Amino acid sequence: MKMYEHGGNVYDYNIEMIDFSSNINPLGVPPCVKKVIEDVVLTKYPDIKYRELKTSISEYIAYPLKNIIVGNGAAELIHLFVRAKHIKKPLIPSPAFAEYERAVKLEGGAPIYYRIKEEEGFKLNVSEMAEMINEADSVILGNPNNPTGQPINHEEIRYLLNKALELNIPVMVDEAFIEFIYDYEKYEVISYVKEFDNLFVVRAATKFFGMPGLRLGYGVGSSRMILKMEDYKEPWTVNAFADMIGREIFKDKEYINETRRYINNEINFMLNELKKIDYLKVYETNVNFILLKLKKGNVDVLKERLIKEGILIRDASNFKYLDKRYFRVAVKKHEENMKLITALEDMKWD
Amino acid sequence: MKMYEHGGNVYDYNIEMIDFSSNINPLGVPPCVKKVIEDVVLTKYPDIKYRELKTSISEYIAYPLKNIIVGNGAAELIHLFVRAKHIKKPLIPSPAFAEYERAVKLEGGAPIYYRIKEEEGFKLNVSEMAEMINEADSVILGNPNNPTGQPINHEEIRYLLNKALELNIPVMVDEAFIEFIYDYEKYEVISYVKEFDNLFVVRAATKFFGMPGLRLGYGVGSSRMILKMEDYKEPWTVNAFADMIGREIFKDKEYINETRRYINNEINFMLNELKKIDYLKVYETNVNFILLKLKKGNVDVLKERLIKEGILIRDASNFKYLDKRYFRVAVKKHEENMKLITALEDMKWD
Known part of the structure; x- marks a missing residue:
């Protein structure tokens, strides 16, 4: 049985990516x-x-x-x-x-x-x-x-x-x-x-x-x-x-508490902003990542377009019961999250 | 089945040990x-x-x-x-x-x-x-x-x-x-x-x-x-x-070649010196560790005595077909090897 596809695989790309595909604390390593x-x-x-x-x-x-x-x-x-x-x-x-x-x-x-x-x-x-x-x-x-x-x-x-x-x-x-x-x-x-x-x-x-x-x-x-x-x-x-x-x-x-405070604020911000995008269905969460569904288009096209902007998302279609409409994004730094949201907002389907 | 005993377990002792029990390059890490x-x-x-x-x-x-x-x-x-x-x-x-x-x-x-x-x-x-x-x-x-x-x-x-x-x-x-x-x-x-x-x-x-x-x-x-x-x-x-x-x-x-030169010289020196000790049987080798057999005494006593001198050897009795007469030592730095040899030379049995 083959090794499964996971998030975090930025090594398949030649350019520097903002990696929304792996669900890692965006505050960096503890001091x-x-x-x-x-x-x-x-x-x-x-x-x-x-x-x-x-x-x-x-x-x-x-x-x-x-x-x-x-x-x-x-x-x-x-x-x-x-x-x-x-x-x-x-x-x-x-x-x-x-x-x-x-x-x-x-x-x-x-x-x-x-x-x-x-x-x-x-x-x-x-x-x-x-x-x-x-x-x-x-x-x-x-x-x-x-x-x-x-x-x-x-x-x-x-x-x-x-x-x-x-x-x-x-x-x-x-x-x-x-x-x-x-x-x-x-x-x-x-x-x-x-x-x-x-x-x-x-x-x-x-x-x-x-x-x-x-x-x-x-x-x-x-x-x-x-x-x-x-x-x-x-x-x-x-x-x-x-x-x-x-x-x-x-x-x-301090790191532990700051992380929870940060994720809590940022996830609420992201959920709010993502819900405004009409081609997306957003599943509520309180953790550091979000599952989303495309009402239009498919994740291959979405992923390809976002890669061109230096953004890597997690194609969720290889999860059981999900398909090419689903993708997952992690909570990253605020300015990175903004970049993702803007890129998703600007995207035109059909 | 229990985790097996291995060499290198210096953590069971409260004092600093020269660890002859694990077969590691004594030249330290590459630059x-x-x-x-x-x-x-x-x-x-x-x-x-x-x-x-x-x-x-x-x-x-x-x-x-x-x-x-x-x-x-x-x-x-x-x-x-x-x-x-x-x-x-x-x-x-x-x-x-x-x-x-x-x-x-x-x-x-x-x-x-x-x-x-x-x-x-x-x-x-x-x-x-x-x-x-x-x-x-x-x-x-x-x-x-x-x-x-x-x-x-x-x-x-x-x-x-x-x-x-x-x-x-x-x-x-x-x-x-x-x-x-x-x-x-x-x-x-x-x-x-x-x-x-x-x-x-x-x-x-x-x-x-x-x-x-x-x-x-x-x-x-x-x-x-x-x-x-x-x-x-x-x-x-x-x-x-x-x-x-x-x-x-x-x-x-350079590190690779120097390691082989060093081990080659030192193993020959150690084999020579150890062979002079009459209560020991030394098995020839050209690698970085030596198996030895006690003609007198047993490895529990030997190990205990050497620990008091800050020297840790590998009791080899838990290897299949070996018994409480066998122990293993690694090649370490020259002065450490000298210390081991001297300690073994000075040991009295009976």
């Missing part, structure tokens, strides 16, 4: 990073147990080290969950991040898809989805979901977790983008790990802290779940830079 | 690294296809990009080979690097072991081993082999490759340490990839270039083999630092 890099020791292996890195994450999320696993981005942990738990038939509300499906197929499995309804603004109907859970060996979902940008209230996930617990099947919740939401506490389920030992929560440090080049993610689960996953983990997948930088970034409360 | 680090861009994803990194490796090994795959150290590529080729029953001459076995067991397989004979100085008897190949679905071997330090002449591997080709089974040769050998051309089989499309060669950039903290490895195989492995690969496992540094290090011929 601590420059100093840390100077002190990184490359001549030793990283601590294979990542004790100091996990200690820093432990302080950030208020779980002991035994509940934490670190990985080469969220991607490693998604694949690892699928391998360690021998996931063959997960229920995946879709459209969804393609690596869930890819991980399962590489394990020789085949997901069951619950189709999230466009007519409901791509809001996940949890109770309707839960009716399909009997057929599944697990549940995998993004919260907020990518590419739809829809978060799920944590109480709805609790309902799902209880259903899954009755069936004794694991649930992975991918919270890679949740920290971008201003009132993220309404949605996050990390606190449920204490209650549900069938729950595994995945987080990406590198998106929120503006460093997709760094590759750092972490997962939270019961100590039993984490031990099982460590058994399957390849050694030293987090390199010395990611290890050392990861020890500092979670302490930077 | 280009400092400059490269300053220019690394973290705000973008690495190129998911690693085109520039592969181009640099391509120039180093004289193979086109289509024959190259990059990974998070050699470890990722070892696990990936096993997964992509569904290896269940490889023939592994042993003692050997533990991740071969671990990768296979995680896939639900069980290796067949050929026992390398201590009485032959742990030199691999290739033709005798080849008699077992009919039972296997693949061959995995280290050249030079870890922990025994024995290289295999490339013509002997050719014999094995032909046998494997007749049976239509793949062969992985792990050349993680081969560049440390002064006359490595006598041993390396990278040039055989052109002839044998069942051959996959793994290399570790980080050991030879003194940067185990960086996590960079690469593999060479037929374009069919590489495509298959890319299908199974997780995205972006090589982070921006490893990507950018990896583009420069292979160009540093």
